[in-house]
Amino acid sequence: MSLRTYFIITGFPGLPPEYYGLVSVPFLLIFLAIVVGNAFILAIISYEQSLHKPTYLIIFQLAMTDITFGIVTVPKIIARYWWDDMKSSFGACFTQMYFVHSLGAINSSILMIMALDRFVAIKLPFRYPVLITNKTVCIAGSLCCAVTFIRMLGLVLHALTLPYCNLNIIAQCYCDHISITQLGCGENVVYVKYVALVNSMLSLLGPLVVIILSYFFIIIAALKTPHTVSRHKVLSTCAPQIFITCLYYVPRCFVYLANNLGFSFRTDTRIIITVIYSLIPCAVNPLIYCLKTKDIKEVLMRRFSRKVRISN
Structure with missing residues (x-):
């Protein structure tokens, strides 16, 4: 039986109260960017028939994961600085931990599916319509979610076996x-x-190996293409996915490598790095989809042009 009934989430320890409002503003803006941006992506993929393709269903799944992660984490951070709400019950804290790690692992799996989608499209273009369909993408995404949620439940239950009799901060x-x-x-x-x-x-590392190998072979194939236009098309198609993957993995790998090499961070620095690699990708991804994904950009331009014509 645990000796603790609640935890106290400090946020940035040692931060003077007069800076609480200043710190809460970026978190509020990040939260709005996550919710509004990803909700927009979900809406446009849902309502635009031309985007009902495997690649965009993968983006849809990623946006779902991002928006859920933002809802699970950011409101509590804002509450800590707006209403000095630092307490989190034992059950609420473990529930949040469960979803934080589950959604992180699901995000990693979806990035792997995205890389495999591009790999098959470029290396096996004639087999792509058979191997990668809306159905297979939905099944793959559902399996990743189911397996991850079951696996992370074991992780949380294992942590619950510990007695928590030390500090609860x-x-x-x-x-x-x-x-x-x-x-x-x-x-x-x-x-x-x-x-x-x-x-x-x-x-993290299992999907990362698959992702690196997939994009490595894609880049090699693109460089071997004799036609400059075809090479540019291949690289531009994969660029958004590679950028999103780097946003997710590079800061995490940096933290893990630094810890294993004996580098230690100040508490505030560690928290800032954690916020950057966990929240910033969720907020930035929708912008990347809109600016760097050809079909989504064309849909937006087409709808914008139609509204301009109607208004005139």
């Missing part, structure tokens, strides 16, 4: 596994952390 903007298990006590803490580390490596 979480130096982070939301509840995550590392922050919570650091407060655990007993002889099983090290084992619980080790299992979580293996789980996170599987969630």
Whole structure:
């Protein structure tokens, strides 16, 4: 039985109260960008028949994950600085941890599906309509969600076996596994952390290997293409996906490598890096879809031109 009934989420520890309003504004803007931007992407893909294709269904799944992650994490951060609401019940904190890690792993899997989609489209163009269909994309996305939610449930239940009798202060903007298990006590803490580390490596590095190999072969194929126009088309098609993948993975890999190489960050620096790699991609992705994805850009231009003609 846990000796703690709630946790205290500090956000940025040591921040003077007079800066609370200043800090809350960027979080509010990020939240609005996540919700409005991804809701817009969901709406345009849902209502535009020409976008009912495998590639855009993958983008739809990614937008769903991003908007859910924003709703799960950011309101609590804003509440901490607007109403000084620092308390999170034991159950609420573990629930948030469950969704934070589940959605992160699902996001990683969807990026892998996106890379495989481009790989098949470029390396096996004649087989693409058979191998990659709306049905297969939906099944793949559903399986990733189901497997991840079941796997992360085990991770949370494992963390629940620890007694939490130390300090209940979480130096982070939301509840995550590392922050919570650091407060655990007993002889099983090290084992619980080790299992979580293996789980996170599987969630991140497994898909990352597939993603790197897929884009590597795509770039090689593009460079071997004799026609400049075809080469440019291949690279421009993959550029948004590669950029989105880099936004998601590069900061995470930097943090993991730094920790393993013995570099330590100040608490505030670590929290800022965590916020950057967890929230910024969710806010920026819709802008990338609209500006860098040809079909979505054409749909938006077509609708805008139609409204201009009607208004004139």
